[in-house]
Amino acid sequence: MKRPASPSIPYRRPRGAARVRTLCLAFLLAVAGVQFMVSPAHAVSAVSVSSTTVAAGETFTIDFTGTADTPRTGAGENFYAGSTDLGSLDAFTSIESCTGNTAPCTEVAEFGPRVPLGDLAGGESFAGSITLRVDPETPAGTFVLRYQLYANGGEATADGPTITVTNTPAEADLDVGLSAQPRVGILVPHLSYTLRTRDNGPDDASGVTVTATLPGGKTATGLSAGCTSAPGTVTCTYGSIAEGGEAVSTFRLPIGLLDIGPVVVTATRTASAPGDPNAANDTAGAACTVLSIALANCA
Incomplete structure (x- = not known):
């Protein structure tokens, strides 16, 4: 009587054996002086x-x-x-x-x-x-x-x-200055004014307008190009003022026999682009005292 055949049991490699064999092979090759390097992928x-x-x-x-x-x-x-x-x-x-x-x-x-x-x-x-x-x-x-x-x-x-x-919004800080000096005497006595408008930046300014207010409805004479006068005002317009640049205008205020006493003129920036971040220096004034057509002084 034959014994029944024993069922075949498939052989299973212990877990980790393949990894161990690979590591052993790498170790043996390294000992033999063989080196492996991973080539870079397009590091160019x-x-x-x-x-x-x-x-x-x-x-x-x-x-x-x-x-x-x-x-x-x-x-x-x-x-x-x-x-x-x-x-x-x-x-x-x-x-x-x-x-x-x-x-x-x-x-x-x-x-x-x-x-x-x-x-x-x-x-x-x-x-x-x-x-x-x-x-x-x-x-x-x-x-x-x-x-x-x-x-x-x-x-x-x-x-x-x-x-x-x-992206900081563009700005142009305009600094307005006004000074006066008497030109007195028998022939055409007047007060001479110098209006300075400086762009402190950081950007260029365009469409700049500065308006000076005169006393008592007076009208100025001897105006620089770009300036006009109406009773009580002088308006000076500038196409542009570069950052760090300055625009200078002049005008005169005649002195009459009855113009005795204080004369105050104020200049103010009334328009410009881009925005002006500092309104504190947008206005300037000049004060003079007229004692006679032959005598006046200005602060």
């Missing part, structure tokens, strides 16, 4: 920026360098805006200039600018820069500058520095 470019803070309307420059890991046809360095509510980089910047390019630098719609680099051989180095101007109306915000060497599929897009965009 790097960037730096001139500033990580830029005001709307101003520029910043991106410098880039790298080495092509493999031959690349029609290569180009691409730039993007990541992690931002400002939109794609081409939506709020424009190309000011670029270097290292083999063809005109271009904007890739809904992505960002590209610096063409031509054909690159494997191991060939490249370098260049691109200057971008942030649109003046760009709101304050931040974005991560992302970059990629494009060609034959391109390298993996990498994150560069975080750039902060600031």
Whole structure:
């Protein structure tokens, strides 16, 4: 009588045996002088920026360098805006200039600018820069500058520095000054006035108007270009005053036989753009005392 065959039991390798065998093999190869290195995946470019803070309307420059890991046809360095509510980089910047390019630098719609680099051989180095101007109306915000060497599929897009965009409303602080000096005597006695309007910045001013109030409905004479007089006022209008610049106007107030006593003239900025942040220096005055048509003094 035959004994029943014993059921076959499948062989199971103890857990971890494969890992142990792999580690042992690596150890033996290392002892034999064989080294293993993980090859980098398209780590072929790097960037730096001139500033990580830029005001709307101003520029910043991106410098880039790298080495092509493999031959690349029609290569180009691409730039993007990541992690931002400002939109794609081409939506709020424009190309000011670029270097290292083999063809005109271009904007890739809904992505960002590209610096063409031509054909690159494997191991060939490249370098260049691109200057971008942030649109003046760009709101304050931040974005991560992302970059990629494009060609034959391109390298993996990498994150560069975080750039902060600031947008402070334009302002022009106008400082009004007024001085007076008597010109007395028998022939055409008058008080001579000098009106100075200085733009302390930080921006240029336009549409500037300064109005001087005269005493007793008097009308001024000898007015500078851009100034007009009506009974009781002198109005001087300037097309623009550059930041740090100054506009100077003069006019005269005749002295009559009955003009004895104090004479006070006040000048005030009445219009300008952009807004003036400091109203304290928008008004200035000059006080004189007329003793006779031949004698007067001014403070």
